Each structure stands twice: as C-alpha cells, then as structure tokens.
Amino acid sequence: TAAAETKTEEAGGDILTRIASAIKRGQQKKLLALIDEALNDGVDAQDILSGGLVVGMNELGEDFSANRAFVPEMLIAARCMAAATAVLKPHMVSEDGSSRSIGSACIGTVLGDLHDIGKNLVKIMFEGSGIEVYDLGADVPPEKFIQTAKEHNCDIIACSSLLTTTMQEMRQIVELAKQAGIRDTTTIMVGGAPISQSFCDEIGADIYTPDAASAARAAVKVLTA
Numbered sequence: 458t459a460a461a462e463t464k465t466e467e468a469g470g471d472i473l474t475r476i477a478s479a480i481k482r483g484q485q486k487k488l489l490a491l492i493d494e495a496l497n498d499g500v501d502a503q504d505i506l507s508g509g510l511v512v513g514m515n516e517l518g519e520d521f522s523a524n525r526a527f528v529p530e531m532l533i534a535a536r537c538m539a540a541a542t543a544v545l546k547p548h549m550v551s552e553d554g555s556s557r558s559i560g561s562a563c564i565g566t567v568l569g570d571l572h573d574i575g576k577n578l579v580k581i582m583f584e585g586s587g588i589e590v591y592d593l594g595a596d597v598p599p600e601k602f603i604q605t606a607k608e609h610n611c612d613i614i615a616c617s618s619l620l621t622t623t624m625q626e627m628r629q630i631v632e633l634a635k636q637a638g639i640r641d642t643t644t645i646m647v648g649g650a651p652i653s654q655s656f657c658d659e660i661g662a663d664i665y666t667p668d669a670a671s672a673a674r675a676a677v678k679v680l681t682a
C-alpha cells in the first residue's frame with residue numbers, strides 16, 4: 458500500500474513494533490495472530506494498545522498528512538482496530554464480575570466527527586470500571602448529549618473529538634447543559650487528539666484526560682468522591 462515506508466516497517470522488531478506495523482498496513486489476520494502471541498507471552502493489554510495499536514495508528518496519521526496514505530487505508534486500519542479491541546476488551550476490564558454500577562455516563566463523538574475508535578476505548582474502560590454507559594455513537598448533535606443526560610440522569614457527559622474543525626461542538630454542549638439546568642449536577646469530560654487542558658478550561662468543561670485509561674480513573678474519582 459501507499460502507507461508503506463516508515464519506522465515500524467520491518468517486522469524483525471519486537472512484538473509491539475510488529476503490531477504497530479500490522480495495523481498500519483491493514484493486515485488484520487497477522488495483527489490478530491500477533492496480539493494473541495503477545496497476550497500469551499504475558500504482555501499487558503494496555504501496553505499492546507498504547508505501545509502497538511495506537512503507535513501504528515499515529516504513524517498512519519503521519520503518512521496521511523504526508524500524502525503517503527489515504528482514506529481507504531485509514532478505514533481498513535480502523536476495521537483492524539475494532540477487531541483488535543474486541544480481542545483485548547476482556548483483558549482490559551476488571552474481572553471481579555461485579556455488575557454493581559457506581560454511576561452513569563453518556564458518551565459520544567461530537568457532531569460532524571466520525572472518528573469513534575478513541576470513544577469506544579473510553580466506553581470499554583468506563584464499563585470495566587463499573588460505570589453504566591449510554592453510547593450515542595459518532596456524529597452526535599450537542600442536543601442529543603443533553604437530552605440523554607437528562608433522560609437517564611447521567612452523572613457524566615463524555616465527549617470525544619478528533620478534528621480541529623469539530624472540537625468547538627464541545628463548547629455548545631457545555632452551553633446547552635447550562636441552559637438545561639443540569640450543568641451543576643453533571644460532570645463534562647472532554648478528550649481526543651486535538652483537545653488539551655487549556656481548551657477544556659477555555660470552554661468551561663470539567664475534566665480533560667489524554668487517554669481512555671486516565672478518563673476512566675478520573676470518572677471513578679468523580680463518582681466515588
């Protein structure tokens with residue numbers, strides 16, 4: 458594919474490097490076999506995610522920026538990511554079997570934005586932490602977040618954005634929460650590649666976290682405070 462020549466390229470490297478290379482190249486069968494191998498070797502699922510899958514995705518993003526990869530390659534990699542996440546999910550969540558919920562959250566990717574991989578990871582980590590999740594999917598209008606939060610009395614509204622052109626939708630979510638009278642009782646969490654602590658502060662959201670694991674930790678802290 459056009460996404461060829463880059464750092465992860467040759468498969469002689471360690472297992473995480475090979476995983477990064479396989480997802481970047483869209484080699485699903487090989488990817489799943491490597492993940493299996495890594496898990497059997499005792500590699501932590503979180504390390505497979507952050508040190509392999511996310512690294513490969515980021516490199517693909519760089520290739521896309523440099524016109525070495527195109528939308529079809531990103532779509533294929535996204536499909537690989539979904540398959541890989543399904544395998545990793547049971548290894549990422551706590552296995553104590555408790556179904557007791559510590560609170561609830563609605564989650565979605567903001568309006569105009571179709572990137573849902575990061576959002577899905579946050580969902581997995583939330584659920585694994587005992588949080589009941591209403592998943593609104595991607596391309597979610599601000600009103601839908603508010604309506605769902607009101608309807609289900611959600612403690613948390615969690616929004617993801619991957620595009621600099623869509624991140625401003627989060628400002629609207631904060632605004633609508635105020636208008637709906639739920640701002641003081643709802644924690645608004647934001648995240649995604651272009652989001653930062655300063656953007657979170659600027660729009661008046663409550664919590665920014667850089668990744669899914671820290672999002673779940675922060676949510677648990679809020680819900681058990």
Ligand code: B1M
Nearest residue numbers: 518535570571572573574575617620621648649650668669
């Ligand atoms: Co797109 N895309 N994409 N893309 N894509 C990016 C985001 C981009 C950075 C690539 C690049 O140019 N380098 C770029 C955005 C540039 C910008 O805004 N400045 C881009 C572009 C331009 C586009 C299109 C406009 C391309 C086009 O059509 N010309 C288009 C837009 C479509 C739309 O949304 N309207 C588009 C389309 C797509 C696909 C559909 C093909 C596909 C997405 C498929 C899918 O999600 N189902 C895709 C992909 C795969 C990517 C890259 C390569 C990978 C994204 C990803 O899944 N990363 C991406 C490049 C990159 O990110 N480096 C790129 C892995 C994932 C685990 O990371 O989602 O960041 P991420 O989640 C992280 C953290 O951000 C965080 O936790 C996760 C880690 O644990 N996190 C949260 C996420 N949400 C959180 C919420 C929280 C807390 C943490 O609290 C609530």
